[in-house]
Amino acid sequence: MSENKKFNIKLFRRLLKYVYPYKINFIFLITAAISISVFSIVNQYLLKIAVDKYITPKDYEGLIFIISLMFGVLLFKVSFQFLFVFLANILGQKVVYDIRIKLFRRIISFKMSYYDRSSVGRLVTRSVNDMETIASIFSQGLFMIISDLLLMFSVLVVMLILSIKLSLIIFLILPFILIATRLFQRAMKTAFNQVRNEVANLNSFVQERISGMKEIQIFNRESIEKSNFIKINEKHKNAWLKTVWYNSIFFPVAEISTSITIGLLVWYGGGLVGFSDSSITIGTIFLFIQLSQMLFRPLRQIADKFNTLQMGMVAANRIFNILDTNDFISDTGNLKLKKINGNVIFKNVDFSYEPKNSVFKKFNLTIKSGEKIAIVGSTGSGKTTIINLLLRFYEINGGDILIDGKSIRELSIKFLRSQISLVTQNIFLFADSIYNNIVLYNKNINKANVISAAKEIGVHNFVKKLPGSYNYNVKERGVMLSEGQKQLISFLRAYISDSNILILDEATSSIDTKTEKLIQFAISKIIQNKTSIIIAHRLSTILNSDKIIVLDKGEIKEMGSHDDLMKIKDGHYKKLFELQYQKTELVS
Numbered sequence: 001m002s003e004n005k006k007f008n009i010k011l012f013r014r015l016l017k018y019v020y021p022y023k024i025n026f027i028f029l030i031t032a033a034i035s036i037s038v039f040s041i042v043n044q045y046l047l048k049i050a051v052d053k054y055i056t057p058k059d060y061e062g063l064i065f066i067i068s069l070m071f072g073v074l075l076f077k078v079s080f081q082f083l084f085v086f087l088a089n090i091l092g093q094k095v096v097y098d099i100r101i102k103l104f105r106r107i108i109s110f111k112m113s114y115y116d117r118s119s120v121g122r123l124v125t126r127s128v129n130d131m132e133t134i135a136s137i138f139s140q141g142l143f144m145i146i147s148d149l150l151l152m153f154s155v156l157v158v159m160l161i162l163s164i165k166l167s168l169i170i171f172l173i174l175p176f177i178l179i180a181t182r183l184f185q186r187a188m189k190t191a192f193n194q195v196r197n198e199v200a201n202l203n204s205f206v207q208e209r210i211s212g213m214k215e216i217q218i219f220n221r222e223s224i225e226k227s228n229f230i231k232i233n234e235k236h237k238n239a240w241l242k243t244v245w246y247n248s249i250f251f252p253v254a255e256i257s258t259s260i261t262i263g264l265l266v267w268y269g270g271g272l273v274g275f276s277d278s279s280i281t282i283g284t285i286f287l288f289i290q291l292s293q294m295l296f297r298p299l300r301q302i303a304d305k306f307n308t309l310q311m312g313m314v315a316a317n318r319i320f321n322i323l324d325t326n327d328f329i330s331d332t333g334n335l336k337l338k339k340i341n342g343n344v345i346f347k348n349v350d351f352s353y354e355p356k357n358s359v360f361k362k363f364n365l366t367i368k369s370g371e372k373i374a375i376v377g378s379t380g381s382g383k384t385t386i387i388n389l390l391l392r393f394y395e396i397n398g399g400d401i402l403i404d405g406k407s408i409r410e411l412s413i414k415f416l417r418s419q420i421s422l423v424t425q426n427i428f429l430f431a432d433s434i435y436n437n438i439v440l441y442n443k444n445i446n447k448a449n450v451i452s453a454a455k456e457i458g459v460h461n462f463v464k465k466l467p468g469s470y471n472y473n474v475k476e477r478g479v480m481l482s483e484g485q486k487q488l489i490s491f492l493r494a495y496i497s498d499s500n501i502l503i504l505d506e507a508t509s510s511i512d513t514k515t516e517k518l519i520q521f522a523i524s525k526i527i528q529n530k531t532s533i534i535i536a537h538r539l540s541t542i543l544n545s546d547k548i549i550v551l552d553k554g555e556i557k558e559m560g561s562h563d564d565l566m567k568i569k570d571g572h573y574k575k576l577f578e579l580q581y582q583k584t585e586l587v588s
Helices: 001-018 020-053 060-107 112-116 120-164 163-211 211-216 220-273 280-321 384-392 413-418 432-438 447-456 459-466 483-497 513-528 562-566 570-588
Strands: 345-355 357-367 372-377 397-403 420-423 501-505 531-535 548-554 555-560
Touching: 001 280, 001 345, 001 459, 001 555, 020 120, 060 120, 060 280, 120 163, 163 280, 163 432, 220 280, 280 447, 345 384, 345 570, 357 384, 357 501, 357 555, 372 384, 372 513, 384 501, 384 531, 413 420, 432 447, 447 459, 447 483, 459 548, 483 513, 548 562, 548 570, 555 562, 555 570
Parallel strands: 372 531, 372 548, 420 501, 501 531
Antiparallel strands: 345 357, 345 397, 548 555
């Protein structure tokens, strides 16, 4: 428990560092909190004066004056309360804005292996839900607690000054509320940890099922997924019900303690009123009743606000865990070549996605500038891994990869990826216009360049037929386009980047009959005068490659032109080609 407490203190200090740039806001906030405490007590003390000096003697003219004064003090108090709430929320949103930018910058720097083992739904929860929970630390938790503590301290001081005897009655009940509050806080901390876990599980489940809705409906899994959702939703509900249960116990206990205190004040204080040696008056009893409420009510609210603070701390812990993750490619290279010719060499490369499962061991491959090579092989042979390593989506374990004689580690990642165009089988399009999906907000490319490039590779006519032409919104993941149309957009995106190395990773496997000719024409255009690496299952698309590489379990089994490889008796490529040709014959 002590270790957790120490950890929370460190976490809290770390969170407060984000407040420092807004220290002027913070100073005004604390000033407002102090002012609220002062005016709250002054208002209650004026009530004592009204009872003792004006109501009891029936001095109605003086009573009007003191009520007017109380109203003026109340206006000041309300003004500072407005300022306090406004500044607390402003500060909270500014802090969250800064953390969210830092978090997103961190997320987009991670290497692909991080996303391989991280749920998208959980990352969305961290970036959205948890960030909003952190904002509540400032708007509903931390500064509200500070304000309440200041008020409680001021109340205790005034009580002791006015009457130690009546103060002791309140102090007699106070330990019970403090103990109940502490137990409540501990229970709620555990409950809220469970709540945040179940929220993340729920988000992850829903996000994944929505993304895979087509598979769910094709395989008639609606009832199964509904049952799974009910189980997860049940856990989520039960986690929240724990917090409801703890609240249901604590607040009645606090209310009973408050009522007992008021009864004791009236019983004991009322018995002393009128005695010559007693300084206790009816106004004093009124004041202590009000002060006890001002002491106990914030204490009950602190418990509630501590829940908010605790939820925020749990969320902050999750956010900082991501910020502390160093699972990213080290971008220490600063070399930028004037021109990439496209000579690529894999030199004794070792790589594995998992420590005990090597993909490449001492892998060697040379690709000459302007050469059009094709890589074929069965699933898991390492075809796509070559692309992942060249683009530094993953870091190699040993050896080196050279472009024009320079290690890719010497090149900045941004420069390296700007020199390589990639078209994959599963094209991702953003919920945006076709134009923005092509240029990806690159200000160096204007619409005239896009249209000219589209005409060159035969895509322009297809785009012009869409409603809004290049301004046509393709919606999320490009659902408004066919797979073939999305491929055409991806080819145009690669073509307009004008890089000297082009990679087509299964880029022709999803084409439909209508767009097949367009795609073949587009490919012939974009590979001109470029180092081209083509990964394909459809061997008919790579017959004219300068060199075909046959991979099997991370090793190059055969290499050569189509004609050369077909001459190899019982060769891997020959078997693959004949098997695919037979399938084509059967289908036709």
